[in-house]
Each structure stands twice: as C-alpha cells, then as structure tokens.
Amino acid sequence: MLSKKSQYAFKALAYLTEKYNQGPVLISEISTKKKVPLKFLENILLELKKADILDSKKGKGGGYYLKKDPAQVKVATIVRLVNGPIAMLPCVSLNFYHRCENCDETACGLHDIMIKVRDATLNVMETKTLVDLLPMK
Amino acid sequence: MLSKKSQYAFKALAYLTEKYNQGPVLISEISTKKKVPLKFLENILLELKKADILDSKKGKGGGYYLKKDPAQVKVATIVRLVNGPIAMLPCVSLNFYHRCENCDETACGLHDIMIKVRDATLNVMETKTLVDLLPMK
DNA sequence: CTTTACCCCACCAAACATGTGGACTAAAAC
DNA sequence: GTTTTAGTCCACATGTTTGGTGGGGTAAAG
Numbered sequence: 001m002l003s004k005k006s007q008y009a010f011k012a013l014a015y016l017t018e019k020y021n022q023g024p025v026l027i028s029e030i031s032t033k034k035k036v037p038l039k040f041l042e043n044i045l046l047e048l049k050k051a052d053i054l055d056s057k058k059g060k061g062g063g064y065y066l067k068k069d070p071a072q073v074k075v076a077t078i079v080r081l082v083n084g085p086i087a088m089l090p091c092v093s094l095n096f097y098h099r100c101e102n103c104d105e106t107a108c109g110l111h112d113i114m115i116k117v118r119d120a121t122l123n124v125m126e127t128k129t130l131v132d133l134l135p136m137k
Numbered sequence: 138m139l140s141k142k143s144q145y146a147f148k149a150l151a152y153l154t155e156k157y158n159q160g161p162v163l164i165s166e167i168s169t170k171k172k173v174p175l176k177f178l179e180n181i182l183l184e185l186k187k188a189d190i191l192d193s194k195k196g197k198g199g200g201y202y203l204k205k206d207p208a209q210v211k212v213a214t215i216v217r218l219v220n221g222p223i224a225m226l227p228c229v230s231l232n233f234y235h236r237c238e239n240c241d242e243t244a245c246g247l248h249d250i251m252i253k254v255r256d257a258t259l260n261v262m263e264t265k266t267l268v269d270l271l272p273m274k
Numbered sequence: 275c276t277t278t279a280c281c282c283c284a285c286c287a288a289a290c291a292t293g294t295g296g297a298c299t300a301a302a303a304c
Numbered sequence: 305g306t307t308t309t310a311g312t313c314c315a316c317a318t319g320t321t322t323g324g325t326g327g328g329g330t331a332a333a334g
Contacts, residue, residue, distance in 0.1 A: 002225045002251075004292065007237075010247050027311075035239040040293055046312070058311050059301030075250060088139045100144075102172040109270035110147050113212060113261065114139075120257035124250065133246035141323065164280075177324055183281070195280050196332030 006083040008036045009044050013078065014133040016054070017070040024056070024063030044082070051081050070130035076122060078130075086125065087118045094118075143220040145173045146181050150215065151270040153191070154207040161193065161200030181219070188218050207267035216262060223262065224255040231255075 002010075011034040019025050027045060031038040045064050048054045055067040066073075079086055080095055090098035092114045100108070139147075148171040156162050164182060168175040182201050185191045192204040203210075216223055217232055224230035228237040229251040237245075 001222055001227070003290095007226070007247075011240075014246065024310095037293065039295080042311080043293090043313095049311095056311060057301080058299080058309080060303065060309050062301075062310050064311085085138055089144070090138070103148075107272040109151065109272055110144075113265045113269055116261045116265075117258050120261055121254050124253045124257055128250045128253075132250055135244040135246055140321090161279095174324065176326080179280080180282095180324090186280095193280060194332080195278080195330080197278050197334070199279050199332075201280085 002079070002083050005040070005044060006079065008034075008041060009048065009078060009082045010133060011036060012041060012045060013048075013053075013066075013070075013073075013130055016064065016066050017130045017133060020066050020070055024061065024065050026063045030064070047082065048078075053078070053081070066130075073130045074126055075128040075130075075132070076125035079125060086121055087114065089114045092118055094122075139216070139220055142177070142181060143216065145171075145178060146185065146215060146219045147270060148173055149178060149182060150185070150190075150203075150207075150210075150267055153201065153203050154267045154270060157203050157207055161198065161202050163200045167201070184219065185215075190215070190218070203267075210267045211263055212265040212267075212269070213259060213262035215267075223258055224251065226251045229255055231259075 012030050015030050015034055016025060027042055028038060030036065030045075031041050045054060045056075049056055049064070052067060053073060054064050056062065056064045076086060085093045085096040087093035087096070089100065089111065090096065091100040091103065091108075091111060100111075103111075149167050152167050152171055153162060164179055165175060167173065167182075168178050182191060182193075186193055186201070189204060190210060191201050193199065193201045213223065222230045222233040224233070226237065226248065227233065227235035228240065228245075228248060237248075240248075
C-alpha cells in the first residue's frame with residue numbers, strides 16, 4: 001500500500017498541477033485545501049524539490065510550483081521517490097535491485113511471477129502522468 | 138514490497154508443493170532446506186493452516202502438508218493472507234476496502250490510476266498458482 | 275508413559291511511519 | 305536596513321509494524 005506520505009504527495013501534486021503556470025503556491029494553501037498536515041507537507045515538498053520535480057521561491061509572492069510540464073511527470077517517478085520500490089521483491093526491481101539471499105534467481109518461480117507483476121504495474125504507472133491525477137471533465 | 142514473512146511463506150509453500158502427496162513434512166526440514174528461521178516459520182505455517190491452505194499432523198511421522206491441489210491455490214490468496222492488501226490504496230481494494238478520508242472517489246484521478254494498477258496486478262496473481270513457484274524444467 | 279512434533283502465548287529490539295517544534299535563511303516590501 | 309514573509313533544516317517524539325525468540329502446553333505414536 002502507498003504510505004500516507006505518498007498519498008499526501010499526490011494530493012499536493014494534483015493541486016499544483018491545477019495551478020500550473022499560475023505562479024508559486026503557498027505550502028499553507030495546499031495544506032488547508034488538501035487537508036494535509038502543514039509541517040509534514042513541508043518535508044514532502046522539500047523532498048520533491050530536491051528530486052527536481054518542484055521548485056520554490058522564498059519571501060512574499062513565494063511558494064512551490066511544478067518545475068516541469070505535468071504531462072511529462074510519470075506517476076512511477078513519484079511513487080519510486082516518495083514510496084520506494086514498485087516491484088514486490090528486491091531481486092525484481094529495476095531501480096532498487098538487490099540480490100535475494102538464499103535464493104537462486106534462475107530457479108525461483110516467484111521471481112518470474114513478480115517480474116510479470118512488475119511489468120504489468122509499470123505499464124500503467126509509466127504511462128500515467130500528473131495530469132491524470134485531475135478528474136475528467 | 139513483500140515482507141520477509143511473505144517470502145518465507147512462499148519458500149515453504151514451494152517446498153511443500155514439491156512434496157505434494159508425499160506425506161507430512163517437518164517444520165525443521167523446511168527450515169533447514171529453505172533457510173528460514175525455525176520459530177518464525179512455525180508461526181507462518183500455523184497461519185497458513187488456520188487459513189485452510191495447509192494441514193498438519195502431530196507426533197511421529199507428523200508435519201505439514203498442502204491441504205489442496207497446489208494448482209488450485211492462487212498466488213493472490215497467499216499474498217492477501219500473509220502480506221495484506223494487494224491494492225495500493227484502501228479505496229481501491231477489493232478485499233480490504235476502506236473509504237479514503239478527505240477524498241472524493243468520484244473526483245480522484247489517483248483512484249482511477251490505482252484501479253488500473255490493481256487490475257493489472259491481479260491479472261497475474263489470480264492466474265498464477267503454487268505450481269508456478271517451481272522452476273520450469 | 276515417553277518421545278515426537280505441532281500449538282500457543284508472551285515478549286523483544288529495531289525499523290519505519292507519521293508527525294511536531296524551533297531555529298535559520300533568503301527574498302521582498304517598506 | 306529592518307521587518308515581514310515564506311521556504312529550509314534538524315532534531316525529536318510517538319506509535320505501529322516487522323522480524324524474531326523463548327518456553328511451556330497438547331496431541332499422537334510407539
């Protein structure tokens with residue numbers, strides 16, 4: 001399951017997508033509009049900034065805003081960043097690969113199953129972007 | 138990611154699938170062959186028994202064995218049992234549904250994305266069974 | 275009635291999740 | 305140039321989950 005942090009991140013990103021190209025948005029505004037704890041949100045947005053998804057301005061008229069076109073930011077990228085690996089096993093992860101202990105990958109049926117799960121999941125997450133977070137009209 | 142517990146469960150189930158219809162298998166045998174901590178494994182197997190996946194016999198000649206044909210036991214069932222929900226959001230789970238707070242499902246883009254992810258994942262996990270845990274010959 | 279082997283309960287440490295508080299810094303406004 | 309605004313950074317608190325262990329109890333076989 002996605003952590004609350006991840007869900008908060010998506011709520012914030014949805015809001016910033018709505019406001020894309022309309023200048024910086026206050027953390028406090030996102031916090032109240034999306035019902036996300038202010039200080040927690042602060043950490044999340046900072047993390048997204050460090051990952052080059054968002055940018056920010058300090059002082060009056062400041063706030064956070066999307067650094068890139070939301071249609072170019074994949075859901076998979078955000079999940080990996082905030083929630084961690086998408087794959088269900090370390091030995092099957094593209095971005096967080098780690099060999100399993102006591103497990104021969106070439107003779108592990110679970111390995112093959114989880115590769116299929118990963119591919120099916122990525123097929124969705126790599127094609128959906130931030131604009132898909134907004135409800136259809 | 139799958140918990141270690143889940144990985145242990147699958148290792149044990151793979152072993153019991155190999156030994157299907159060959160009588161009860163000792164916990165200690167599974168533990169040494171599959172390199173799973175004995176006491177931890179005990180808890181896991183007991184849980185699988187209570188869920189009607191396994192059965193056991195006490196005393197000499199006792200041990201654990203599969204209660205059903207391994208080809209009839211879906212991977213999805215085991216994951217739900219040992220690891221928890223398969224869906225990435227409570228509001229999108231078939232077996233563990235729970236409404237999201239502060240979130241209108243009908244106007245939540247993430248909701249729709251995660252339904253697609255869930256369906257893609259289930260498509261694999263509902264068709265794969267314990268026999269798929271064994272390496273192909 | 276002793277041995278074997280599963281059953282059951284309680285506990286434990288470490289890691290992670292979910293926050294909060296407070297001081298600091300940069301930018302803008304006055 | 306000092307005040308105000310708003311993001312940055314660090315530390316800590318607390319609760320839950322994860323991964324695991326210890327020990328006694330119970331049922332079946334011999």
